[in-house]
Amino acid sequence: MNPESRIFCVAEHYYRVTFTDTTYNNLGLLRSSMPFIVDEAPEPLLMDLTVDDMLEPRPKEERKRIRVFEGGNGNTVVDQLPDGGYQLIYKDLEGNECALMIADRKFNHVKVALKGNFDMRCFGLTNCIMLSFAIAGSFKQTIMIHASLVRQNGYGYAFCAASGTGKSTQVSMWLRHLPGCDLMNDDNPCVRIIDGQPYIFGTPWSGKTPCYRNTKAKLGAMTRINRADTNFVEKLTPIEAFTSTLPSCSNLKWDIDVNRNICNVVTKIVETTGVYILHCLPNREAAEVCNAAIAVK
Numbered sequence: 001m002n003p004e005s006r007i008f009c010v011a012e013h014y015y016r017v018t019f020t021d022t023t024y025n026n027l028g029l030l031r032s033s034m035p036f037i038v039d040e041a042p043e044p045l046l047m048d049l050t051v052d053d054m055l056e057p058r059p060k061e062e063r064k065r066i067r068v069f070e071g072g073n074g075n076t077v078v079d080q081l082p083d084g085g086y087q088l089i090y091k092d093l094e095g096n097e098c099a100l101m102i103a104d105r106k107f108n109h110v111k112v113a114l115k116g117n118f119d120m121r122c123f124g125l126t127n128c129i130m131l132s133f134a135i136a137g138s139f140k141q142t143i144m145i146h147a148s149l150v151r152q153n154g155y156g157y158a159f160c161a162a163s164g165t166g167k168s169t170q171v172s173m174w175l176r177h178l179p180g181c182d183l184m185n186d187d188n189p190c191v192r193i194i195d196g197q198p199y200i201f202g203t204p205w206s207g208k209t210p211c212y213r214n215t216k217a218k219l220g221a222m223t224r225i226n227r228a229d230t231n232f233v234e235k236l237t238p239i240e241a242f243t244s245t246l247p248s249c250s251n252l253k254w255d256i257d258v259n260r261n262i263c264n265v266v267t268k269i270v271e272t273t274g275v276y277i278l279h280c281l282p283n284r285e286a287a288e289v290c291n292a293a294i295a296v297k
Contacts, residue, residue: 099124
């Protein structure tokens with residue numbers, strides 16, 4: 001046995017990942033997390049995750065099936081435990097089990113067993129850490145959103161849309177045609193409320209785009225992409241803004257505490273930040289029209 005442990009800092013939260021045996025499981029599974037490694041945590045850990053392939057599923061009589069979630073990369077089987085915690089099994093597109101995860105109610109203490117080849121283990125561990133961070137973070141005024149994130153003049157602008165709708169395309173137009181822009185994350189940034197104001201952060205989880213940057217900016221705006229024949233921006237009312245933003249958040253909708261936490265953060269975003277819909281074509285004019293309407297002056 002050769003244990004290995006590292007502390008990571010994401011959205012100014014600290015968490016630890018420990019590998020009980022590095023024969024198959026080690027930091028090589030977390031290459032996108034390397035920019036987030038720190039020497040120590042100056043405050044209590046948000047979560048403590050241990051990778052131990054000896055972990056076994058709970059007996060059927062000790063868990064209640066929530067549902068099986070179908071995703072673009074595979075399925076996730078979610079069961080709830082008698083103490084309020086959770087058991088999750090991640091499967092890839094071929095139906096192979098990649099990871100078993102057992103977590104307490106707030107995802108502060110998590111255990112994971114991995115299966116399969118290197119790619120399967122990377123997939124399983126990445127999903128376990130990402131979900132654990134999202135749920136544990138919700139208890140600390142932090143949410144994870146499905147968005148592409150560009151920064152300009154110290155403000156972060158998050159573009160939300162269903163996969164394949166064009167959020168990355170719009171961000172690429174900002175990067176190509178607008179001055180002072182850089183990409184912070186292309187899939188799963190985090191928003192954290194600090195002193196009553198929303199800040200947005202890069203994370204180790206950026207989808208197919210390798211953008212793993214430990215970055216921070218004030219949240220400038222949230223914008224949902226809608227394909228159209230002309231380019232124009234619509235500012236949403238508070239109710240519209242809430243209902244537009246909430247579906248983009250990683251959530252356990254059936255968990256009353258987690259859902260309440262996330263709704264509270266979204267409410268604070270709506271109260272402090274402009275939320276818009278960009279009706280657009282995939283062109284330079286769309287970026288210019290959008291920037292003129294939403295950028296913090």
